[in-house]
Amino acid sequence: MLGVTGERRRPRHARETVEATTAALPVVRPRRRWVPPLLLALAYLLFSLALQHRxxxxxxxxxxxxxxxxxxxxxxxxxxxxxxxxxxxxxxxxxxxxxxxxxxxxxxxxxxxxxxxxxxxxxxxxxxxxxxxxxxxxxxxxxxxxxxxxxxxxxxxxxxxxxxxxxxxxxxxxxxxxxxxxxxxxxxxxxxxxxxxxxxxxxxxxxxxxxxxxxxxxxxxxxxxxxxxxxxxxxxxxxxxxxxxxxxxxxxxxxxxxxxxxxxxxxxxxxxxxxxxxxxxxxxxxxxxxxxxxxxxxxxxxxxxxxxxxxxxxxxxxxxxxxxxxxxxxxxxxxxxxxxxxxxxxxxxxxxxxxxxxxxxxxxxxxxxxxxxxxxxxxxxxxxxxxxxxxxxxxxxxxxxxxxxxxxxxxxxxxxxxxxxxxxxxxxxxxxxxxxxxxxxxxxxxxxxxxxxxxxxxxxxxxxWIPADAQEVQPAPVPALFAAPGTAFSPDDVLELYPRTTAAWDDGAQGLRWQVASGMAFRTPGGYYIASDPEDDVVIESAWNRYQIGAQWVADGKNQPSDRYTAAAAGDLRAVGVTVVAVVPQDPATDPAVLDWSRRVTGDPGRFDGGVWLFRLGPG
Known part of the structure; x- marks a missing residue:
C-alpha cells in the first residue's frame, strides 16, 4: 500500500523490527568542534587581562x-x-x-x-x-x-x-x-x-x-x-x-x-x-x-x-x-x-x-x-x-x-x-x-x-617565554572644558593649543586626547602624524609658528617679544585659519607669562573655563 507521501508502507512487523533495532543503537552526538578553540580563546583572554590588570x-x-x-x-x-x-x-x-x-x-x-x-x-x-x-x-x-x-x-x-x-x-x-x-x-x-x-x-x-x-x-x-x-x-x-x-x-x-x-x-x-x-x-x-x-x-x-x-x-x-x-x-x-x-x-x-x-x-x-x-x-x-x-x-x-x-x-x-x-x-x-x-x-x-x-x-x-608582570599604564587626564565643552566652540573653530601637540612620548600628543574628549568640537593645525606640507616633504608634527615660539620664549623666563613679532605671530595663526587659542596651565611659575603673551597675540583678555584659558583671535 502507498501512504500519503507516495511511499510504499512497510508491513507492521517490519516497522517494529526497524524501530527496535534503531532504539538499540547508541546515540551518536555531533562533535562540538567549536569547544576547544573557544576554551583556548577564553584562556588567552584571561591571561591577557591578567597582564593588563593595571x-x-x-x-x-x-x-x-x-x-x-x-x-x-x-x-x-x-x-x-x-x-x-x-x-x-x-x-x-x-x-x-x-x-x-x-x-x-x-x-x-x-x-x-x-x-x-x-x-x-x-x-x-x-x-x-x-x-x-x-x-x-x-x-x-x-x-x-x-x-x-x-x-x-x-x-x-x-x-x-x-x-x-x-x-x-x-x-x-x-x-x-x-x-x-x-x-x-x-x-x-x-x-x-x-x-x-x-x-x-x-x-x-x-x-x-x-x-x-x-x-x-x-x-x-x-x-x-x-x-x-x-x-x-x-x-x-x-x-x-x-x-x-x-x-x-x-x-x-x-x-x-x-x-x-x-x-x-x-x-x-x-x-x-x-x-x-x-x-x-x-x-x-x-x-x-x-x-x-x-x-x-x-x-x-x-x-x-x-x-x-x-x-x-x-x-x-x-x-x-x-x-x-x-x-x-x-x-x-x-x-x-x-x-x-x-x-x-x-x-x-x-x-x-x-x-x-x-x-x-x-x-x-x-x-x-x-x-x-x-x-x-x-x-x-x-x-x-x-x-x-x-x-x-x-x-x-x-x-x-x-x-x-x-x-x-x-x-x-x-x-x-x-x-x-x-x-x-x-x-x-x-x-x-x-x-x-x-x-x-x-x-x-x-x-x-x-x-x-x-x-x-x-x-x-x-x-x-613567560611574560613578566611588567606592562604599564599612564594617566590620561582631560581638562573639564574639553570633557564637556558645551557652547565654548563653534562648528568652524580651529584651535591652537598650548602646550603644543607634538610627537614627544610623554604627553606630547595629549592635545589629540582633549580633541577626542570634546566630541571633535574643533579642528587643530597641530597633531602627531605622517604627512607633508607646502614647505616640507615629510612632517610628523605641526611646524613651530611664531605664537608657539614666543610662548616657549616667555615660559623660559625671557623678555616678551616685540610688538612687531607679536603681530607676526598673530599673522601666522590667521594664515592657517586659527580662531581660538587654548592655554592649559602647566606651571604656576610660567603660566602668567604665557597667558600675557596669548593676550597680546589674540587681542583678547581671555576667559577661564573648566581648567582652560580661551582666547578668541581678533580680526587682522
Whole structure:
C-alpha cells in the first residue's frame, strides 16, 4: 500500500523490527568542534587581562603603555572612524588634524579596520577604553588566528593551543604592547598567510591524515585557484586597512616561502605554476578592485609624504636581542643591565628567542622527520636574518658589516619597512615549530630517558617565554572644558593649543586626547602624524609658528617679544585659519607669562573655563 507521501508502507512487523533495532543503537552526538578553540580563546583572554590588570580598575582614565604619545594617536584614529561616518566625513582623509592641509590615513597608523571593529566600544565607552580593549584583545586574536592556521599541520588541540599561546604572548607582542603599538599587537596576517600557504603551495598533506604526520605527499595542483586567489586578495585588502607595513612584511615572506619551497622541491615548480598563476591573477585583481581607493591614497593621495619617512639604517634589530631578554620576559638569564645596552627602545626589542627555545628548535629540526617543520624553521631563520636590517648592531654598537637588506632602500614602498618588525615572523615560526614538536613527541621520544629529556627541554623552553608582570599604564587626564565643552566652540573653530601637540612620548600628543574628549568640537593645525606640507616633504608634527615660539620664549623666563613679532605671530595663526587659542596651565611659575603673551597675540583678555584659558583671535 502507498501512504500519503507516495511511499510504499512497510508491513507492521517490519516497522517494529526497524524501530527496535534503531532504539538499540547508541546515540551518536555531533562533535562540538567549536569547544576547544573557544576554551583556548577564553584562556588567552584571561591571561591577557591578567597582564593588563593595571588598566582594569579605570580603563577610561589610563592608557596602556609606558608612554602616551602613540596611545593618544591610536585613540584619536579609533574615534575618528566611527565619528567621521556618523558625521558624513571621509574616514580615510581628514583635516581635523594638521589643518588646513589635512591627513592621509593610509600614510598614518590609522588602523581603520580596528576603528570599525571597536566602534561599539568607542561609541559607548569612549576612545580611551576602545584603545585599552584593543591592546588586550590584539594578542588574543593573534593567538587564536595561529590556532586555526595550525590545523593542517598539527593534530592535537593541546599542541595547537601551546603554539597559539607562544605566538600571542611572544616577546614581540609584549614589547609592542608596553610601547602602545596597538597596530602591532594585532598580528593576524602572518598566521593567515601560513594557512593560505598550505593551499597555495599544495602537496602538504594535513597532519591529521598524514602518515607519518607532517610529511609532504606528491605534488598536487592548487585546488580552486581562482577562489583561493580571491580570498588571498581580500585578506591583503583587510591588512591594507589595518596596518600597511605589516602587509609589506607579509607579502615579502609569502614570496620567500615560495622560493624556499621551490628550492626544496624544484621538480614540483612547473606543475604548480598554472594554478599559482591563476591564483595570483585573482589575488591581484581582487586586491586592485576592492582596495582601489586605499591604494590610490597610498600612491597618489593628498598630503602623502614626498620623501622617505624613516632612516632604514636605524631600524634594524640588535643581534644580541636573540639571546638577551628585556624586562618584559619573566625569566632573564642575562646579567642585569645588559638589556639596557640593546639598540632602540623596549618597544622594538621583541626579538628574544633565548638559549632554551633556540635549543628546542634545533632539536626539533634534527629529530622530527617533517619537511613542513624544516621549511617553517628555514623561513624563521631567514626572517631573523632580515630583521637585522642593513647592518649588524650588537649591544647598541654598529659592527660595520653590511647586510643584504640594504637593497631594500632602493625599492619604493618596501624601503619603508622597519626590519626590526620582521621579528613577528620569527616569533610565529618559533611557535609553529614548537607546536609541531609537541605534536610529534609521542613518536620521536616514546619512552625512557629520551622522553624525559625531551619533556624537560620543552618545559624549559616554554618557561623561558613567560611574560613578566611588567606592562604599564599612564594617566590620561582631560581638562573639564574639553570633557564637556558645551557652547565654548563653534562648528568652524580651529584651535591652537598650548602646550603644543607634538610627537614627544610623554604627553606630547595629549592635545589629540582633549580633541577626542570634546566630541571633535574643533579642528587643530597641530597633531602627531605622517604627512607633508607646502614647505616640507615629510612632517610628523605641526611646524613651530611664531605664537608657539614666543610662548616657549616667555615660559623660559625671557623678555616678551616685540610688538612687531607679536603681530607676526598673530599673522601666522590667521594664515592657517586659527580662531581660538587654548592655554592649559602647566606651571604656576610660567603660566602668567604665557597667558600675557596669548593676550597680546589674540587681542583678547581671555576667559577661564573648566581648567582652560580661551582666547578668541581678533580680526587682522
Amino acid at each position: 588598566a582594569l580598575g579605570s580603563p577610561s582614565t589610563v592608557l596602556i603603555g609606558r608612554v602616551t604619545a602613540d596611545a593618544d594617536m591610536f585613540s584619536w584614529w579609533l574615534n575618528w572612524v566611527p565619528w567621521s561616518v556618523l558625521h558624513g566625513e571621509n574616514p580615510l582623509v581628514t583635516d581635523y588634524m594638521h589643518y588646513p592641509y589635512g591627513l592621509n590615513a593610509l600614510w598614518n597608523t590609522s588602523v581603520p579596520l580596528l576603528g570599525v571593529l571597536l566602534s561599539p566600544v568607542t561609541l559607548t565607552a569612549g576612545a580611551v577604553v576602545a584603545y585599552n580593549v584593543g591592546v588586550v584583545l590584539g594578542p588574543v586574536a593573534s593567538g587564536v588566528a595561529l590556532v586555526f592556521a595550525l590545523r593542517p599541520y598539527v593534530r592535537g588541540w593541546v599542541a595547537r593551543g601551546i603554539g597559539g599561546a607562544l605566538y600571542a604572548f611572544a616577546p614581540f607582542h609584549m614589547a609592542h604592547a608596553v610601547a602602545g603599538h596597538l597596530n602591532l599587537t594585532w598580528s593576524l596576517l602572518p598566521p593567515v598567510l601560513l594557512l593560505l600557504a598550505h593551499h597555495l603551495f599544495g602537496g602538504w598533506q594535513p597532519a591529521e591524515h598524514a602518515e607519518p604526520a607532517g610529511r609532504v605527499k606528491r605534488a598536487a595542483p592548487v585546488r580552486r585557484p581562482w577562489l583561493l586567489g580571491a580570498v588571498t586578495g581580500l585578506v591583503l585588502v583587510a591588512q591594507l586597512v589595518l596596518y600597511t607595513q605589516m602587509l609589506a612584511i607579509g607579502v615579502v615572506f609569502l614570496v620567500m616561502t615560495a622560493v624556499v619551497l621551490a628550492l626544496r622541491f624544484p621538480r614540483r615548480v612547473r606543475p604548480a605554476l598554472p594554478g599559482l598563476a591563476r591564483a595570483a591573477a585573482a589575488c591581484v585583481g581582487v586586491f586592485a578592485v576592492v582596495g582601489a581607493y586605499p591604494l590610490y591614497l597610498i600612491l597618489a593621495g593628498p598630503v602623502r609624504p614626498r620623501g622617505s619617512i624613516r632612516n632604514i639604517d636605524a631600524t634594524g634589530a640588535d643581534l644580541a636581542n636573540l639571546l638577551v631578554p628585556t624586562r618584559m620576559t619573566a625569566i632573564r638569564p642575562a646579567p642585569d643591565g645588559l638589556a639596557d645596552e640593546l639598540a632602540g627602545h623596549v618597544g622594538e626589542q621583541g626579538g628574544y628567542v633565548g638559549i632554551a627555545m633556540l635549543a628546542l628548535v634545533v632539536v626539533a629540526v634534527l629529530v622530527v622527520r617533517s619537511t613542513v617543520l624544516r621549511v617553517v624553521a628555514t623561513v624563521g631563520a631567514l626572517a631573523w636574518f632580515c630583521s637585522l636590517g642593513t647592518g649588524v648592531t650588537f649591544l647598541g654598537a654598529a659592527a660595520g658589516i653590511t647586510l643584504p637588506w640594504t637593497v631594500m632602500r632602493h625599492v619604493p614602498l618596501l624601503s619603508e619597512i622597519e626590519p626590526v618588525r620582521i621579528q613577528v615572523v620569527v616569533g610565529m615560526c618559533v611557535a609553529v615549530v614548537v607546536a609541531m614538536w609537541i605534536d610529534h613527541l609521542p613518536t620521536v621520544a616514546p619512552s625512557g630517558a629520551a622522553r624525559i629529556g625531551a619533556v624537560a627541554l620543552t618545559g624549559f623552553a616554554l618557561l623561558s
